[in-house]
Amino acid sequence: METPKQPVPAFTSYQKFLIAILALLQFTVILDFMVLSPLGDILMKTLAMSPKEFGLVVSSYAFSAGASGILAAGFADRFDRKKLLLFFYIGFIGGTLFCALANSYSMLLVARIITGLFGGVIGSISMAIITDVFALNQRGRVMGVVQMGFAASQVLGIPIGLYLANQWGWHAPFLMIVLLALLIGLAVWLRMQPVNTHLALQSETNAFAHLRDTVSNKTYQTGFLAIAFLSIGGFMLMPFGSAYLINNVKIAQEQLPFVFLCTGISSIIIMPVVGRLSDRISKFVLFTAGSVLAIIMVVIYTNMPPVPLWTVIAINVVMFMGIMSRIIPATALNTSIPDLKDRGAYMSITSSLQQIAGGLGAVVAGLIVAQPGKTSPLEHYDVLGYVVSAVIAMCIWFVYRISVLADRRAKTQPGATPEAVGAVSNQAIVD
Structure with a gap:
């Protein structure tokens, strides 16, 4: 099993900037989906969409993101990661603007596909930059901050977005x-330094051969499966x-903005704690504990009768505590799997499979859930909760395999560990 990590030096000022800008960037991408x-x-009533059609709107983003990530994987390690990040972020901004201009179900569907083609790759590029x-023993804290984009979208983005939607x-x-993303993109362009250490290690001249070699790597395949399963539950629920x-x-x-506000505030408090814990104890143990808590709370959440607002908030807070305790350690563990020369491709493929699996989850959820009328209660949402719980339980095995592989790499290849790579890369960014 994974051994506890030793304390590491404090982050440099540039590293702190990089963490902050990647967190803000993730905030816009996550908010666009969330x-x-x-x-x-509102959308189902305004655009006369059925649950099945709304599931397709959600999954269309995921499927296009998955396809884009696979296509980009062969090229992901052949460019400066800063340039690659800017290219896809500009495309994401354009796709989100198209969403704002859509006035029908079909236009919104197309807009989500375009947004997914660009937005779905951004997370994998960010993970490659972080790696x-x-x-490795810094990444739990980094992930804890960067993943706060999820919580911030609930604290600020979703309540403000709902207020704007109501007005x-x-x-x-x-x-x-779109307006916020333009400012963040400008900061990346002006302040972020090139991330190109990996370019000196490239040997393949054919991008598709690089993609083939990455996909066929047996060790990498374990990581692909684990992260793909990690996203299914969220996309379904x-x-x-x-x-x-x-x-x-x-x-x-x-009342919805208040629910998301309270859940987000609690996540902002919880996520850095989870990040620090994942750098100090076994990431797999932390992941397993979070998974057990998530299963219990998902079953409770999907079987709720009409209850007071404070009860809804309390259940949401504890449920997201379990979810965050899964995402952060699993993502940090996954970064230890690829070699430096393959990281861009590995992260792109991982992100793609995650999006595709999540898209399938959204489609399945749309088939399980039914709503006879626009204001009728959703039917079979409890069944959806049981399916999600089963998926969470299955994911524990795959993350265990990643933990074993990460520990094995640290013990048998001390000269090629991610810590060593990180130390080399940090020489370019110290004060």
Whole structure:
């Protein structure tokens, strides 16, 4: 099993900037996806979408992101990661603007596909940058901050987005994301340094051969499966969250921002703690504990009768505590699997499989959940909870395999550990 990590030196000022800008970048990308869930009830009523059609809107982003990641994987290690990040982030901004301008189900579907083609690759590029710049026993804390983009989207983005949607229509949140993303993209362009250490290690001249070699690597395949399964549960449960709370639990539309606000604030408190823990104890043990908690809370959440607002908030807070305790250690563990020369391709493929698996999860959720009328309670949401719980349990085995591989690499290849690579990369960014 994975051994506890030793304390590491403090982050440099540039590393702190990099963590902050990647966290802000993740905030916009995650918010672009996350805002669909609280807008789900409005969208289904405004654009006359069925749960199945709304599931397709959600999954269309995932499928296009998955396809884009596979296509980009062969080229991901052949460019400066900063340039690659800017290219896809500009495309993401354009796709989000198209979402803001959509006025029908079909236009929104196309807009989500375009946004996914660019936005779905950004996370993998960010993970490759983090892996290049930070040592393995720093990455738990880095992930804890960067993944706070998820919590920040709930604390700030979703409540503000819902307020804008209630005031000026569901298009407004997407315009807000576009304006914020433009500022973040400008900061990346002006302040971020090149990330190109990996270019000196490239030997393949054919991008598709590089992709083939990465996909066929047996060790990498274990990581692909683990991270793919990690995302299925969230994609199945979250898209119908707002419709479930409104129509089944009888939470008012105006109360939704408060639910997300409280959940997000608790996540901001919890995530750095989880990040620090994952650098000090076994990441697999932490992941397993989070998984058990998540299973219990998912079953409770998906079987809720109409309850007071404070009960909904309390259940959400504890459920997301379990979810965050899974995502951070699993993602940090996964960064230890690829070699430096393969990181871009590995992260792109991992992200693609994660998106595709999540897209399938959203489609399956749309087939399980039914709503006879626009204001009728969702049917079979409890069944969805049991399916999600089974997927979470299965994921424990795959993450265990990653933990074993990470520990084996640290013991048998001390000269090629991610810590060593991180130390080399850090020479370019010290004060």
